[in-house]
Amino acid sequence: MLDFLFGQLVATHATFDVVTLSDRTTQALAEDPWLAAGYALLGLAGVGGFLSLLGMALIYVERKVAAHFQCRLGPMRVGWHGMLQSVADAIKLLLKEDIIPDRADRVLFLIAPVFSIIATTLGLILIPMSPSLQVVDLNIGVIFISAVSSFGVLGILLAGWSSNNKWSLLGAMRAGAQFISYEISVTLSLLVVTLFAGSLQLSEIVQSQQDGWWIWRGHIVGLVAFFVFLIASTAELNRPPFDLPEAESELTGGFHTEYSGLRFSFFFLAEFINMFIASALAATLFLGGWMPFHIGGLHTFNGLMDLIPPGLWFAGKTTFIIFLIMWVRWTFPRLRVDQLMRLEWKFLLPVGFINLFAAATLVITKLYFFPW
C-alpha cells in the first residue's frame, strides 16, 4: 500500500519505476479482468473525486490566503476555521436555480461549461503526482496537455457568445485573443524542457531530472523558461493580473456574467483546477515533479533526499507555485487589454524564441550541468 503511494524506492542509486494506473489496468487485464475493472474504476472515481475535492480545497485556500494578505481572517464560521465553507458553498451552488437567459442561444449556453470542465479533466489525468500516482502516461504528454488546455477556451468563447450579453461578448473576445496569444509562450517554454529532457512523456521528463532540476541544470535558460511559463500560464489561467476576460470591475464578470448555480460552478471549478494543472506542470517540468532534490554525483545526499516520499515532493512544489500565483493575484493591479497583448507579442514571445534557441545550443553542446 505504501508502495502504491510513495513509489518503489531504491535507496542506493535513485531510480524510480513509473507505474501508471492505465499500466496496471492493462497488466491486470490479462490475468484478472475484475482487478482491471477495479483499477479502471479507481482511475475514474479518483479523477472525479480529486477534481471536486481539489476544487473545494483550492477555493478554501485561496480565500484564506487572500484573507491573510488583506489583514482579515477569511471564512471562520462553517467548521473549524471555516474548513467546511467550500462544502457549504458547493451545496448552495447545487441548489441554486439554473437560469438560462431568454435570448441566450440555449444549446451553446448549456454545453459551454461542459467544454471547460472536460478540457480540465483531460489535463488532470496526465499529471504525474508520484511514480505510481498517475492515471495515464502518454508518450506525447506535453503536446497533449497544451492541446487540451486550448480546448478550454472554446467553452469560454461559447459562453460569451451564447449569453447574448455585451459584457460577456467583450469578455469572450478578450479571452480568445489572450489565450491564443499566451498559448505560444507556454508552448515555447514547454519546448525548452522537452529539448533538455529529450522526451515529451511527462514521466520521462521527471526521470530526466534525477541529477538536478531543469530550472537550474539549464543555466539561465531554464530559469527564463520557468518565468515565461509562469507568466504565460497565469495569463492562460485567466487569473489576475491577467484576468481580463472576467475583470469583475470592468466587465461585471465577463464571459460568465449570465451563468449561475451549477453551470457557473463548472467554470469556477475549471479555473481552479487549471491553476493546479499549471502549477503541477511547472513543478513537473522545471522543479523535477515528484523527483526529490538531487545533485548529480552526491549519492549520500541524494539518498537522504530520497527518504522524503516523491508524493510529498510533488505536493510541496505544486503548493509553492500555487501560492506564488495567489500571491501575485492579491498584490498586483490588472493589465489593460492592449498592454496584455504588447507584453506577449513584444516581450514574452521574442524572449521565448531566443530562449528556445539558447536551449537548443545548450543541448547540442551538452553545456548544462551534470550532462552524464
Added chain:
Amino acid sequence: MNSPVEHKPSNVEFSDVVTHDSGRKTMTLNMGPQHPSTHGVLRLVLELDGETVVSCRPEIGYLHTGIEKTLESKLYYKALPMTDRMDYMSPMSNNLGYCLAVEKLLDIEDAIPARAKWIRVLMSELTRINSHLVWLGTHAIDLGAMSMFLYTFRDRETLLDIYELVSGQRMMSSYFRIGGLMMDVPKDFDKSIRRILKNLPDRIDEYEDLLTNNRIWQMRTIGVAKISAENAIDGGLTGASLRGSGVKYDVRKAFPYSDYDKFDFQVPVGVHGDVFSRYQVRVYEMRESLKIMGQALDGLPEGPYIAHVPGVILPPKPDVLSKMESLIYHFKIITDGFKVPRGSVYVPIESGKGEIGFYIDSDGTNVPNRVRVRPPSFVNLSALPKMVEGSLVSDVVAAIGSIDIVLGEIDR
C-alpha cells in the same frame, strides 16, 4: 413594451448597433447603474468600436434624494443632518460648508470662537483623509488591486473611531453646529488623533510602495484619461481633478475660511493631468492634511466651543435648567428655529472631492427659500466624456475612479 416614461436622450440613439455615415459600425453599451465600478448608481452609455470608446454619456438621477428641495422646508438647524448624506464620504466638510453659509447670512462669523474653528479645521482634514482613503481603495479595486481596498478601509476605521468619539456617530456625524460645534471634544481626543498622526504616514508609504512604483499601476494610469489645464478650467473642475492638470487652485488658499490662513501647508499640483497625476495629488494631500491636523492639535486654543448668540444658538444646558430667559430661548429655538435676515450667500469650501459651495437664499423666515449646492462630483463628472473618448473600456473605469465622484452628491 408599455413604459410610462420614454427614456430617450437627444444625441445618441439607444439602438444596439449604430451605423455611421462613414460605414463604421459601433455598439452601444450600457454601463451601470448596476456596475461594480461606477461608484454607486452612475450610468454611462458608451458607444464602442471594438473596445475603443467612441462616445460616452453619463446618465445621472438614479440616486435622487431631493435633499436640496427638502432643505427648503426644514428649519435652519434641522437642515444640517441632511447635508451629511450628500457626500457621505466627507460628512463634516458638508456640515462645515452649510454652517459657514448660514453663519454668513446671520452675520455671526466674528462670534465663532477660535476653538470651534480649529476643531472644525482638524475634523475637516480628518474627513479629507477619510474621503481620500475610500477613493484610494475603490480606485485600486477598479484597476484590479483588490487588497488595497481592505488596507485603506482598515485605516479608515481608525478615522471613523474619531467620528464616533466626538459625535457618537461613525458616518453621519453631524458634529458641527451653526455657531460652532455640538460639544467639546472628549478627553481621549488628543491621544487618538496623535495615534493617527503617528501611524498613518507609514501606512501611506506602504500604499505608495504597492502602487506608485508598480509597473502595472503606472501603465494603467500614466497618460490615461488626460485633461488639459484649459479644458479642466473650462469644465469648472475643482479639487484634485483640477490640480492634477497643474492648476493651483484650492479654496483653502484662495479664499481662506475658518482660520485656514493660520495653517502652514502646501497645495500639491500635478503636471500631466492624467490619472496618475490625480492619484499623486491626492496621496500628497493626505500627507498635507496630516500636517494640518498636527498643527491644529498642537495649537488648539482654549475657550468655548460654540458662539454665544442669544436667540440663534442654544444656550448652555445648565442655564436652561436654572434661568428663565435661557429656558424660553431654548424652547423657542427648538420649536420655531430662528429667523435669518433676508439675503443670499454663496460660501465655497474645499472638500475631499473639490469645491463644494452652498448658496442659500433667505426670505427672512425661519426656513431657507432656496438652498443650492455646488457639488464638486457633479461638475467633475462632466469632464468624463472628454477624458475617455478614444480610450478603452478599461480606461473608463480608471477615469471614473480618478475623478473621485460620489453619487449621493451628484443626485442631491
